[in-house]
Amino acid sequence: MDHEADAYRTDLMTITRYVLNEQSRNPEARGDLTILLSHIVLGCKFVASAVNKAGLAKLIGLAGETNVQAKEQKKLDVLSNEVFVKALVSSGRTCVLVSEEDEEATFVEPALRGKYCVCFDPLDGSSNIDCGVSIGTIFGIYMIKDKENVTLEDVLQPGKNMVAAGYCMYGSSCTLVLSTGNGVNGFTLDPSLGEFILTHPDIKIPNKGKIYSVNEGNAKNWDEPTAKFVEKCKFPKDGSSPKSLRYIGSMVADVHRTLLYGGVFLYPADKKSPNGKLRVLYEVFPMSFLMEQAGGQSFTGKQRALDLIPTKIHERSPIFLGSYEDVEEIKGLYAEQAK
Numbered sequence: 001m002d003h004e005a006d007a008y009r010t011d012l013m014t015i016t017r018y019v020l021n022e023q024s025r026n027p028e029a030r031g032d033l034t035i036l037l038s039h040i041v042l043g044c045k046f047v048a049s050a051v052n053k054a055g056l057a058k059l060i061g062l063a064g065e066t067n068v069q070a071k072e073q074k075k076l077d078v079l080s081n082e083v084f085v086k087a088l089v090s091s092g093r094t095c096v097l098v099s100e101e102d103e104e105a106t107f108v109e110p111a112l113r114g115k116y117c118v119c120f121d122p123l124d125g126s127s128n129i130d131c132g133v134s135i136g137t138i139f140g141i142y143m144i145k146d147k148e149n150v151t152l153e154d155v156l157q158p159g160k161n162m163v164a165a166g167y168c169m170y171g172s173s174c175t176l177v178l179s180t181g182n183g184v185n186g187f188t189l190d191p192s193l194g195e196f197i198l199t200h201p202d203i204k205i206p207n208k209g210k211i212y213s214v215n216e217g218n219a220k221n222w223d224e225p226t227a228k229f230v231e232k233c234k235f236p237k238d239g240s241s242p243k244s245l246r247y248i249g250s251m252v253a254d255v256h257r258t259l260l261y262g263g264v265f266l267y268p269a270d271k272k273s274p275n276g277k278l279r280v281l282y283e284v285f286p287m288s289f290l291m292e293q294a295g296g297q298s299f300t301g302k303q304r305a306l307d308l309i310p311t312k313i314h315e316r317s318p319i320f321l322g323s324y325e326d327v328e329e330i331k332g333l334y335a336e337q338a339k
């Protein structure tokens with residue numbers, strides 16, 4: 001029966017055990033982040049279950065509203081947002097929440113306040129819901145300065161100040177990827193146990209990849225460095241093989257593949273959208289944090305993404321992230337243009 005045991009992960013490092021271990025590395029930690037993360041994990045399990053049943057439980061389709069980005073909200077966008085807001089508030093560890101689905105930041109009532117801000121995209125890639133393609137949740141966590149005196153400034157911080165970030169991908173399996181600033185680890189939900197088990201310890205992105213990932217339908221409006229980079233991917237002049245193109249259209253799924261296989265994911269600026277499409281606080285920053293923690297890089301076309309200081313909660317930024325050398329090449333093309 002040995003081979004059967006081999007087919008299962010019997011070490012059972014659950015996400016709870018992992019986070020508790022991390023907590024014990026810091027003698028000053030009082031368990032607040034551990035509790036907050038356990039509430040996020042609960043939210044992810046809830047959404048994973050709703051996504052699995054979406055077609056059956058009439059959760060497919062539009063909710064009838066548009067959100068602050070003038071995007072039509074899907075029923076699952078609305079449900080996921082409610083789940084995460086409730087999970088985060090009831091943790092008693094948050095004081096400000098920024099969600100893609102809410103125009104304004106939510107200030108938690110004083111009695112339930114804790115010392116963290118959470119910025120999140122409750123359901124990323126929601127245009128893919130109705131055809132069953134992978135979607136996800138993205139989150140970034142900051143510590144605030146003074147919980148008696150919380151302002152919007154507490155969330156408008158550079159991404160490098162984050163204390164933790166992660167995403168959960170609802171795909172062929174449900175995978176939660178997390179960093180608390182000490183590397184990146186991936187956990188897969190075992191539906192029979194209802195637990196996330198460590199399946200991808202200490203993820204490191206390959207230094208150079210064979211895949212590029214971009215919406216090429218926007219190519220006619222790209223700037224020169226982006227156009228040159230994609231041209232080099234397809235027609236390399238150094239004798240190397242062309243890169244493969246993979247684009248799902250769900251940032252979580254495209255970034256997850258990039259993290260595991262290497263390569264680069266880009267959502268650049270273009271003539272129609274000079275700030276690109278993806279939102280700084282809950283898409284660009286958490287994914288950039290994970291990339292850097294895994295040994296990759298993230299660049300906006302002008303600077304290291306995590307050095308950006310947002311001025312609005314729904315601000316957007318162009319983004320190029322992935323394998324260190326691939327992003328280095330893009331940085332070189334922007335530097336050349338700036339000469």
Ligand SMILES: O=P(O)(O)OC[C@H]1O[C@](O)(COP(=O)(O)O)[C@@H](O)[C@@H]1O
Nearest residue numbers: 121123124125126127215249250251
């Ligand atoms: O359809 P496009 O323009 O290629 O955009 C795809 C991008 O838009 C997004 O779907 C935006 O996310 P939301 O679904 O959370 O609004 C990203 O997940 C994805 O990377």
Ligand SMILES: [Mg+2]
Nearest residue numbers: 121123124125
């Ligand atoms: Mg999104």
Ligand SMILES: [Mg+2]
Nearest residue numbers: 100121123124
């Ligand atoms: Mg979304």
